[in-house]
Amino acid sequence: MTQISHSRRGSGSPIVLVHGLGSRWQVFAPVLDRLAEQYEVIALDLPGFGDSPAQPEVRPGPRGYAHWLTGWLADNDIQRPHVVGSSMGGGIALELGRAGVASGVTAFSPVGWYGPIGLRWVQGLLTVMRGAARVAGPALDRAVDYPLGRTVLLSSMFGRPAAVPPAAARTDLAGLAGASAFAAARDDFGNYVLGPGDAPGALTEIPVTIAWGTRDIVLTHRTQSARARRALPFARHVDLPGCGHLPFNDDPQTCVRVILEGAA
Numbered sequence: 001m002t003q004i005s006h007s008r009r010g011s012g013s014p015i016v017l018v019h020g021l022g023s024r025w026q027v028f029a030p031v032l033d034r035l036a037e038q039y040e041v042i043a044l045d046l047p048g049f050g051d052s053p054a055q056p057e058v059r060p061g062p063r064g065y066a067h068w069l070t071g072w073l074a075d076n077d078i079q080r081p082h083v084v085g086s087s088m089g090g091g092i093a094l095e096l097g098r099a100g101v102a103s104g105v106t107a108f109s110p111v112g113w114y115g116p117i118g119l120r121w122v123q124g125l126l127t128v129m130r131g132a133a134r135v136a137g138p139a140l141d142r143a144v145d146y147p148l149g150r151t152v153l154l155s156s157m158f159g160r161p162a163a164v165p166p167a168a169a170r171t172d173l174a175g176l177a178g179a180s181a182f183a184a185a186r187d188d189f190g191n192y193v194l195g196p197g198d199a200p201g202a203l204t205e206i207p208v209t210i211a212w213g214t215r216d217i218v219l220t221h222r223t224q225s226a227r228a229r230r231a232l233p234f235a236r237h238v239d240l241p242g243c244g245h246l247p248f249n250d251d252p253q254t255c256v257r258v259i260l261e262g263a264a
Contacts, residue, residue, distance in 0.1 A: 004072065005051035006044035010036030013103075014078050015263060017043035018069070020087025020111075021185050022126055022176040023246075024050030027086060029168065030252035035259060042078060046089075048181020060181040061188025062091030062111060070101050082263040086246065087111055087219065088185060090210075091192060097208060098201035106209045106262040108255070109216050109245055112194035113224040113231075119193070122218055123186050125156060126176075133177035144169035159215040159244035159251075168249065196231045208235040209262040213243030213250065236262070 007025055015035055017028045025043035035041045046065055048054035058068045069092060073081065080103040085093030090110025097105040114122060133140060143149030147162040150169055154161035157172075164172075176182075210232065212225040221239075229237050238258055243250040 003052075004044055004047070006042060007032065008040070008042045009033070010038070010040045012039045013263070014081035015039045015041050015259070016069075016073070016078065016081040016083050017041065018065075018083065018085040018089030018092050019043075019046065019049065020085075020089050020246075021189075022049070022130055022179050022182055023086070023089075023172070024175040026050075026168070026171050026175075027246060028084075028248055030248045031256050031259065034252070034256045038260065039082075039263065042076075042081070044072075046181070048185070049179045050175055054180045059188070060185035062088055062192045063095055064188065065185075066092045066095035066099070066101075069096065070099065073101065082106070082259075084108070084259055085110060086248075088189075091194075094194075094203065094208075097203045097206055098199075100202040100205075102206065104207040104262055105203070106211065106259050108211045108247060109213060109219045109221075109224075110210065110228070111189060111219065112192050113227040114189075114193070114219065115223075118220060118224060119189060121220075123189060125218060126182075126186065129156070130176050130179075130182060133173045137173065137177055140173055141170050144173070155244075156217055157245050158249060159213055159242045159247070160249070161244075164249050194231060195227070198231070200232070200234075203232070204234050207262050208232065209238060209258060210235050211238040211240055211247070211255075211258050213240045213245060213247045215242060216245045218245035 045052035083093040083102040090107030096102040
């Protein structure tokens with residue numbers, strides 16, 4: 001069995017944290033220990049991201065990863081977790097909720113609620129960022145030592161980029177540059193477009209929270225959160241003032257509160 005990189009801490013009912021495209025489990029570092037005070041918390045690198053090698057039998061993308069994660073959870077005796085997802089991970093979380101695998105879902109800026117322009121935008125933006133991280137990695141590593149460098153480089157992902165610790169910024173850039181499944185997962189976004197016509201499955205039977213940073217310009221808050229509200233009227237929809245696409249560094253206290261309220 002291929003070794004999957006993950007962090008597991010705390011005790012109690014399980015919360016599983018799933019990252020987005022080009023990311024890794026450390027994106028949740030600002031909230032892990034606080035969640036682990038009340039729950040068992042499992043954060044993992046999806047195959048082809050972080051330190052988890054790609055697996056030929058896994059189809060990268062929200063539905064493919066949800067199918068794979070269903071088996072991984074069973075193999076590791078993690079039953080009916082509350083699943084928290086960021087971006088692509090939010091789409092994975094919703095699919096696990098739809099299938100009845102999750103006992104609850106908290107999705108931060110989940111993929112799937114874009115139109116044609118929004119789809120091309122997120123695919124293009126992340127591709128450009130990945131290209132920069134791969135070509136200019138050493139220079140970017142030096143630049144993020146300074147608040148101005150972090151502001152310039154990370155403002156598309158964070159609402160408060162200067163507040164991101166330099167070490168975390170370097171980890172994020174390295175994860176983006178090194179993700180072997182990036183292209184396949186990015187391209188699969190075109191097959192994952194959600195709307196009111198999609199059957200909710202078991203989502204109507206569990207607590208579902210959709211949280212969106214008001215400064216998210218990757219999956220644009222104003223338009224995409226509105227689509228999610230219309231399609232999932234039974235869910236709890238939460239705006240995160242001042243937060244960007246990755247809100248966990250921007251406002252960890254609020255993120256923890258939103259997750260705990262959903263898990264409870």
